[in-house]
Amino acid sequence: CQSSTAADLTVAANGGLGIYSYQWYSNSSKKTTSGTLIVGATNLTYKPLTLTVGTSYYYCLVTQPNGVGCNATSEIAEVIVVPTPTLTNQPASSTVCEGGIPTVLSVTFTGGVGTPSYQWFSNTANNTTSGTTISGATDSTYNPPKIAVGTIYYYCIISLPLGGCSNLTSSIAQVTINANPLISSKSLTICSGDTFVVVPSSLNGDIVPI
Numbered sequence: 001c002q003s004s005t006a007a008d009l010t011v012a013a014n015g016g017l018g019i020y021s022y023q024w025y026s027n028s029s030k031k032t033t034s035g036t037l038i039v040g041a042t043n044l045t046y047k048p049l050t051l052t053v054g055t056s057y058y059y060c061l062v063t064q065p066n067g068v069g070c071n072a073t074s075e076i077a078e079v080i081v082v083p084t085p086t087l088t089n090q091p092a093s094s095t096v097c098e099g100g101i102p103t104v105l106s107v108t109f110t111g112g113v114g115t116p117s118y119q120w121f122s123n124t125a126n127n128t129t130s131g132t133t134i135s136g137a138t139d140s141t142y143n144p145p146k147i148a149v150g151t152i153y154y155y156c157i158i159s160l161p162l163g164g165c166s167n168l169t170s171s172i173a174q175v176t177i178n179a180n181p182l183i184s185s186k187s188l189t190i191c192s193g194d195t196f197v198v199v200p201s202s203l204n205g206d207i208v209p210i
Contacts, residue, residue, distance in 0.1 A: 001112060002084045004164030006048045011060045011074045013044075018066030020044075027057045032073050035059060048079045055080045085112030085165050091142075091154060091173035102144040102175045107156045114162030123153040128169050131155060144175045151176045 013020050024046040025035030035057075038046070048058060058077045064070040087109045094103035105120070120142045121131030131153075134142070144154060152175050158168040183200050190196055 001160075001163045001165035002050055002053055002081055004050055004166075006050050006079060006164070008045045008047050009058055009060070009077050009079075010045045011062060013062045013072060016064045016070035016072075018064045018070075021063045021065060023061045023063070025059055025061065027059070027076075028055075030057050030076055030078070032059045032076060050079075050081045053081050053083050080113075082113045082163060083111035085109050085158070085160060085168055087158075087168055087170060090171040091156065093174040093176075094144075095176040095178065097178050098149055098180050099146065100177070101146070102177075105142045105144060105154055105156070105173050107140055107158065107170050109158060109168055112160040112163065112165045114160050114165075117159040117161070118156055119159070120154060120156045123155070123172075126153050126172060126174070128155045128172060147175070147177050149177050149179045 009024070011022065022042055022044050024038045024041035025032070026038055026048075027035040044060075046058065046060070048056065056079050058079060060074040062072045062074070087107060089106060089108040091105035091107060092103050096102055107118070109116070118138050118140050120134045120137035121128070122134055123131035140156075142154065142156070144152070154173045154175060156170040158170075160167070181200070183198065188196055
């Protein structure tokens with residue numbers, strides 16, 4: 001992944017005459033004839049940079065100052081740097097009445113490398129640090145259950161096993177189940193022809209959705 005730590009490239013030489021000198025080269029083509037000398041890369045190992053997305057090729061020229069003609073060129077190593085993974089779709093919050101069906105939660109992303117793993121979490125608090133793993137919720141989508149009246153928070157963590165890519169944590173989706181509305185019996189004496197207004201209130205025995 002872009003800006004992650006790449007694995008070291010390493011060569012090992014034997015034979016020839018005297019000590020070995022190493023020089024690493026980079027190339028945009030897969031060949032060992034037109035590479036660019038990497039300044040300072042004079043050890044038997046080299047750690048490729050990962051700041052730029054794309055494919056680069058590396059090889060090492062091993063020489064022996066005391067052995068005229070005792071040179072060797074390594075095989076070519078291909079290093080592919082892919083964009084850092086980014087979420088492109090976040091789970092959406094929903095509010096429904098008791099017995100209703102909450103919105104399906106979904107996440108999508110771009111970038112990264114390898115097969116992603118998904119894990120959804122639920123929480124009674126509005127954070128992504130103290131959630132409880134939801135058993136079996138390992139897909140890019142999740143159907144929240146028709147919970148009892150109240151609010152539950154959900155989020156998803158996406159893991160990418162290859163390329164040193166960081167995990168992605170989605171935003172939080174708030175799923176609220178409201179009690180079905182109820183207006184209790186009212187009693188009021190009025191004169192014929194007069195109108196009256198009933199204002200439901202949770203303080204007076206009614207159930208008023210939030």
